[in-house]
Amino acid sequence: MMATIRVGLLGYGGLGQAAARMLAVKKQMILVAAADSKGYAYHPEGLDAARLSLAVSRHGSVGYDPAVGVPADAPIQALLEQQVPADGYFLALPNLPNTFMASVARTFITSGWRGVLVDAIKRTSAVEQLLTLAPDLQRAGITYVTGCGATPGLLTAAAALAAQSFSEVLSVQITFGVGIANWEAYRSTVREDIAHLEGYSVERARAMSDAQVSELLDRTGGLLTLEKMEHADDILLELAGICGRERVSVGGVVDTRNPQKPLSTNVRVTGRTFEGKTSTHTFTLGDETSMAANVCGPALGYLKAGIEMHRRGHHGIWSSAELMPRFVG
Incomplete structure (x- = not known):
């Protein structure tokens, strides 16, 4: 032991x-x-x-x-x-x-x-x-x-496991929902998410004051909607031999004013079986589990x-x- x-x-x-x-x-x-x-x-x-x-x-x-x-x-x-x-x-x-x-x-x-x-x-x-x-x-x-x-992590591992049913993985789609009651409890995490928004960068998000972050969240109703993120699930799945990184997409919604998730977090792995059939495995996390x-x-x-x-x-x-x-x- x-x-x-x-x-x-x-x-x-x-x-x-x-x-x-x-x-x-x-x-x-x-x-x-x-x-x-x-x-x-x-x-x-x-x-x-x-x-x-x-x-x-x-x-x-x-x-x-x-x-x-x-x-x-x-x-x-x-x-x-x-x-x-x-x-x-x-x-x-x-x-x-x-x-x-x-x-x-x-x-x-x-x-x-x-x-x-x-x-x-x-x-x-x-x-x-x-x-x-x-x-x-x-x-x-x-x-x-x-x-x-x-993500990367739990959902990346789930995708690697789900891929075993297929001869070829056609796509991996990761969608996450995060709910937090107060963004100030996760200042750095929220700034990292802001860096993925169109028109923002890591440097710009890092330089934002708390007041500027609050102003941005006021404009979005507390929601951050993220699409086609530069997320390391792609390189990790590529290195593991699951699929090319261009077949991996990650996005989601972060609610910075509500602990309830705005949508369920899941990964969808679509592939072709050895019989020539196309199918999708979906792994969904329980909404009750927090970020x-x-x-x-x-x-x-x-x-x-x-x-x-x-x-x-x-x-x-x-x-x-x-x-x-x-x-x-």
Whole structure:
């Protein structure tokens, strides 16, 4: 039986805090480290998610927890310099700018740390940057699993599994619905979605003030309608040999003022069977599961799978379309 996995979280916004709450009810994993843009917190026997969230709400960072927090200008590097015994990290970070996740990976590579990293990255171009680091990750003894959220992630894996019925996959259509009661709880995630809107870019979305984001949402009634997104499901399915990236499309609707999903999240895989018939498999997520549940659950499951691989000596980079996540009890 696998020993308890010691987990670190990088990023303590909406997704990071949700992952911490999820870890609090797990028996096979324990949260020992967390970092955000202003500091970090560490305790070998486990961190209290509620206390960290209180530090964030009162002072803006986990680094201001009076018992376990450390303010820092370069918190990720500072945390790694402490040689915290974490088996793996969930990078619950916004990829703003678009080079950010690759730069975080380089920080781990140069630190001498060995273990498992998983992300919930979205953009194809960001994954392409990470793929160039494959030799460096392997030499560093790091097992990296990319695209481990909901999409890419849970739905990408479902598409890879559904494809097995077919001799040829003709199309993969991912449609998501996200409902959140207050966009300010997921500032970075919402900005990443805004970057996909026509006329916007990662740089423009990153530069927007909260007031400008609120003004945009006022104009759209709180809804962000996203079509033909640059979403890494395409490159992940292509690399896994499922279909060319041009056959993958991703879009959806984000309601920033209502926790109820505006539409059901699903993936439709259409293909041709060996008998020459054309058919479609559809996998639909329950409307009751939140964005946080559908992102953080798979991310932790892929982290557990990555730990198994790392302990067998497999280092480098893989994706959610190439591995099966392991359920974390």
